[in-house]
Amino acid sequence: MASTAKAVEPVISAAWGKPQSWTLDSYRQRGGYDGLKRALTMEPQAIIDEVKKSNLRGRGGAGFPTGMKWSFVPKDSPKPKYLAVNGDESEPGTFKDRYILENDPHMMLEGIAIASYALGVHTCYVYLRGEFKFQAERTQAAIDEAYKAGIFGKSMLGKDFQLDCYVVRGAGAYICGEETALLESLEGKKGWPRLKPPFPAVVGLFGSPTVVNNVETLASVPCILAKGAEWYAKLGTEKSGGTHLVCLSGSVNRPGVYEVGMHTTILELIHDDQYGQGMPKGRKVKAVIPGGSSAPVLGADELDVALEFEALKMKQTMAGSGGVIVMDDATCMVRSLWRVARFYAEESCGQCTPCREGTPWQTRLLRKIEEGRGEPGDIDLLSNVASSIAPYPPIGLGNTICALGDAAALPTHSFLMRFRDEFEAHLREKRCPFGEHPWGSYGDWS
Amino acid sequence: MAEPLFTPEEQKKFDAGIAEILSHYPPDRKSAGMLPALRLLQDLKGWLPPEGLRLVAKNLEVTPERAYEVASFYVMYHLKKPGKYVIDVCTNLSCSLWGAEKMLAYLEQKLGMTAGETNEKFTLRETECLASCGTAPCLQINEDHHERLTQAKLDAILARLS
Numbered sequence: 278m279a280s281t282a283k284a285v286e287p288v289i290s291a292a293w294g295k296p297q298s299w300t301l302d303s304y305r306q307r308g309g310y311d312g313l314k315r316a317l318t319m320e321p322q323a324i325i326d327e328v329k330k331s332n333l334r335g336r337g338g339a340g341f342p343t344g345m346k347w348s349f350v351p352k353d354s355p356k357p358k359y360l361a362v363n364g365d366e367s368e369p370g371t372f373k374d375r376y377i378l379e380n381d382p383h384m385m386l387e388g389i390a391i392a393s394y395a396l397g398v399h400t401c402y403v404y405l406r407g408e409f410k411f412q413a414e415r416t417q418a419a420i421d422e423a424y425k426a427g428i429f430g431k432s433m434l435g436k437d438f439q440l441d442c443y444v445v446r447g448a449g450a451y452i453c454g455e456e457t458a459l460l461e462s463l464e465g466k467k468g469w470p471r472l473k474p475p476f477p478a479v480v481g482l483f484g485s486p487t488v489v490n491n492v493e494t495l496a497s498v499p500c501i502l503a504k505g506a507e508w509y510a511k512l513g514t515e516k517s518g519g520t521h522l523v524c525l526s527g528s529v530n531r532p533g534v535y536e537v538g539m540h541t542t543i544l545e546l547i548h549d550d551q552y553g554q555g556m557p558k559g560r561k562v563k564a565v566i567p568g569g570s571s572a573p574v575l576g577a578d579e580l581d582v583a584l585e586f587e588a589l590k591m592k593q594t595m596a597g598s599g600g601v602i603v604m605d606d607a608t609c610m611v612r613s614l615w616r617v618a619r620f621y622a623e624e625s626c627g628q629c630t631p632c633r634e635g636t637p638w639q640t641r642l643l644r645k646i647e648e649g650r651g652e653p654g655d656i657d658l659l660s661n662v663a664s665s666i667a668p669y670p671p672i673g674l675g676n677t678i679c680a681l682g683d684a685a686a687l688p689t690h691s692f693l694m695r696f697r698d699e700f701e702a703h704l705r706e707k708r709c710p711f712g713e714h715p716w717g718s719y720g721d722w723s
Numbered sequence: 724m725a726e727p728l729f730t731p732e733e734q735k736k737f738d739a740g741i742a743e744i745l746s747h748y749p750p751d752r753k754s755a756g757m758l759p760a761l762r763l764l765q766d767l768k769g770w771l772p773p774e775g776l777r778l779v780a781k782n783l784e785v786t787p788e789r790a791y792e793v794a795s796f797y798v799m800y801h802l803k804k805p806g807k808y809v810i811d812v813c814t815n816l817s818c819s820l821w822g823a824e825k826m827l828a829y830l831e832q833k834l835g836m837t838a839g840e841t842n843e844k845f846t847l848r849e850t851e852c853l854a855s856c857g858t859a860p861c862l863q864i865n866e867d868h869h870e871r872l873t874q875a876k877l878d879a880i881l882a883r884l885s
Contacts, residue, residue, distance in 0.1 A: 602856070
């Protein structure tokens, strides 16, 4: 398809690919830190109100309104307050935050400075997934520049406000992307999620009020202060301001991270010349996971839907972390679900019985079905196991402390609902109907 | 007499590293430095030997059991000595759609080992998402990412490993 999708003026990705875009000099030439300069002339509450008005919603997965999250921090707490940046980015299909860290880390650092000033935070920890060595080095270099330029440290651009910022690398645990597990990990413990309430805004890091924000969320803050909340809100929809980074992967000609308007549909993302440029080798789309591997899968006839929180919710799925994974018509859905299920079994922290026991059980059943060893009743058993972890529809209703249980059960429920015939075919034929090449166009790696 | 854990040079780096780590946390929260301290130890020794875990625990004023508990939770810490090169191959959905399963099979055959095994030169592991879904298939060797791999590209990378 030629370009028919309405392009948006890039907000987050404007400088990506430009020479030295990650340096302070480059950032300042583009108007960097103008938002902070304006913020420092405002009362902290006015900054929070501005972010509220912008309709910025968290970009980590849950989509919670950012200004509202900030307003939950008690103003009269005698304890120090903390900001924790969630850069754990480990959900299969999601890889946008690393592009921000690699290409424009100062955009996130400016967001950190504005948020810290608004919230009265004097210490910020940037928690990055352990594998992000290069991204951590680049972020640290930008932090060093910010200290030298008087943005971080004892005074913030001349204002009597101290802020220290440290990078902490995780060590390979997806669960640490869950905000309370992230705090446990920051406290030097294994990443076991905490029961909520109390929420981190009240009782967070070291028992103190803590805001946990995703990398992209904070990177979105500077332009709200520089150009105004109304400008930002108008870029999006009624309930969700701004543009949106989506990560396109799987069976498309041009995978990558694209900044799109909230009105852009999945079909446009896959086929438009600006984005995915269609399917390889003349294949057709069979299924799409629209928001990271935990988002319920959609069938080919459900893809004319905007990549936006509310529209996807209407389709009983979610925008999640922005990870769009495309599967073509030669892809085996049982094998695809098995891969996803393995991930959640591997990454379960083991704290809750339904998740600890249920996720490997799902994986064993799926492997058995995929290998042609499935028996009558296995599909219903799989459905029952998933329901024990989180009944359908499970968003927020699971039987576990954190949402990893929901995340593990959602794919199973949705794959069974939309592609049950493929599971039955495996049982009937006692083999995978897709034979030795269950991965479609690119399965013949060489 | 047992050999000392660190050479004098390593000891200097360890002491300076621990001091830097602890400066990032409130003085009564030394244990918060656990993850960076374990990484420091692993960077110096290539893995987390038991006497090293005891030393980290002592510096952070926690029990050695607590250090072991944390080290055993996270997959990037090595409680057993790995091969010189740790190869983590992502086989999650986006990578598998670009042939990662076959890439892993090719590696297993080429290195003469199956995923999960270790010899002196290599530790080969099947791993979960490396956040390189748009540049699949990918793998990580020690801490370096390699993306958009083809057989020829992979062969060239392996040839460079001494």
